[in-house]
Amino acid sequence: MKLLRFMLVILLICNFNVLKAENKNLEIKINKNLRCLICQGQSVHDSDSEFANSLKILVKQKLDDGYEEEEIYNFLKNRYGEWILYEPKFSKNTYFLWLLPILMFVVGGAIILKLFILKKN
Amino acid sequence: MKVKFFPSFLFLILILIFLIFYKGLNKSNIYSPDNIIEKKIPSFSGKQFYNNLYITSEEIFDEEKFYLMNIWASWCVPCREEHSFLMKFKKLDGLEIIGLNYKDKNENAKTFLSELKDPYDLIIVDRDGTIAIEWGAYGVPETFLIYDKKIVKKVIGPLNDDLFFEIKDLIK
Numbered sequence: 001m002k003l004l005r006f007m008l009v010i011l012l013i014c015n016f017n018v019l020k021a022e023n024k025n026l027e028i029k030i031n032k033n034l035r036c037l038i039c040q041g042q043s044v045h046d047s048d049s050e051f052a053n054s055l056k057i058l059v060k061q062k063l064d065d066g067y068e069e070e071e072i073y074n075f076l077k078n079r080y081g082e083w084i085l086y087e088p089k090f091s092k093n094t095y096f097l098w099l100l101p102i103l104m105f106v107v108g109g110a111i112i113l114k115l116f117i118l119k120k121n
Numbered sequence: 122m123k124v125k126f127f128p129s130f131l132f133l134i135l136i137l138i139f140l141i142f143y144k145g146l147n148k149s150n151i152y153s154p155d156n157i158i159e160k161k162i163p164s165f166s167g168k169q170f171y172n173n174l175y176i177t178s179e180e181i182f183d184e185e186k187f188y189l190m191n192i193w194a195s196w197c198v199p200c201r202e203e204h205s206f207l208m209k210f211k212k213l214d215g216l217e218i219i220g221l222n223y224k225d226k227n228e229n230a231k232t233f234l235s236e237l238k239d240p241y242d243l244i245i246v247d248r249d250g251t252i253a254i255e256w257g258a259y260g261v262p263e264t265f266l267i268y269d270k271k272i273v274k275k276v277i278g279p280l281n282d283d284l285f286f287e288i289k290d291l292i293k
Contacts, residue, residue: 037259050224051259054250061251079163079257107134111127 023063030059030069033086034076043086160272162265163255170222170230170244181219181243187292188267189218191241192253194225195233197261203279207240210285216292220244223253223261266291 031045036052044052044059055076062072076084088094166177182188189210193200210218220241222230227246247253256265266274266288273291276284 050250054224054254057249058251058254078160079254080259114127 026069027056027060027063030063030072031056033073034059035084035086037080037084160257162267162270162272163257165252165255167221167245167247167252170220170227170246176243176245181245182267182270184269186268187216189216189288190221190256190265190267191218192221192223192247192256192258192261192263194223194261195229196225197223199279200262201237203262203264203281204237204240206280206282206285208238210288211240213289213292217242221252221256222246224248224250 028045032043034044034055036042036044036047036049036055038051039047039049042052044055059072062075067075073085082088082093088097090098162178162182164178166175168174169176189207191207207218210216218241220243222244224247245252253259253263256263260277262279264276264280265272266276274288
């Protein structure tokens with residue numbers, strides 16, 4: 001019985017670790033999607049600047065406070081603008097950016113279809 | 122007709138791509154935070170520099186009053202440069218200067234202030250830099266002029282003569 005209880009405690013601790021690890025993964029995911037504003041070309045996750053380090057702490061705090069991923073993005077967007085996000089939201093300013101690859105894919109496909117497949121027939 | 126269609130179509134696409142790159146690469150990629158003016162001040166709480174007591178932003182900022190919020194650190198060289206301007210601001214009436222000590226060691230900050238005199242009416246300590254992020258700041262020094270719990274003006278980098286007179290006019 002004692003052993004069973006002991007095992008149960010161990011199991012519980014292991015489960016807590018999993019919970020923590022999931023939070024950590026989300027934290028890294030968010031950090032990777034944030035642009036470090038003073039070290040252009042690096043994400044917050046990659047950077048070791050003062051600004052990035054503070055931002056990492058802040059993201060962790062917000063997650064511990066129960067913020068959702070989206071809420072953290074909105075929080076930072078309010079303060080630093082859309083530029084801080086690597087993955088911009090779909091809006092009238094960015095629809096061209098989002099749709100261009102699809103457009104190119106379709107046009108490219110049409111060219112291939114016309115040149116190689118229809119020509120044979 | 123069929124032969125002519127494709128080269129011209131390809132040419133059009135190339136032109137399009139050229140235009141996109143021409144416009145896109147011409148645009149500056151440097152972050153410019155001009156869009157943050159006239160925003161409400163964030164709510165935060167932090168430790169006070171001298172007595173280690175916690176204070177919230179609601180307790181600090183009154184509505185009908187001008188505040189100058191200055192983010193500084195003893196290790197920051199431009200902060201030394203702008204210090205004389207903060208001393209000038211201190212002499213003005215109806216302006217309260219609030220300092221945010223950014224990622225600093227307490228002893229270093231104290232030596233800095235005893236060396237150059239203390240212009241601040243209140244100093245809040247931001248040990249890990251998270252309060253500065255609440256303010257949308259990304260470095261030191263940075264200065265905000267606040268009225269009616271709104272950010273009226275934001276200065277990135279050290280203060281200078283022009284900014285001093287501009288802010289002086291705004292306060293009047």
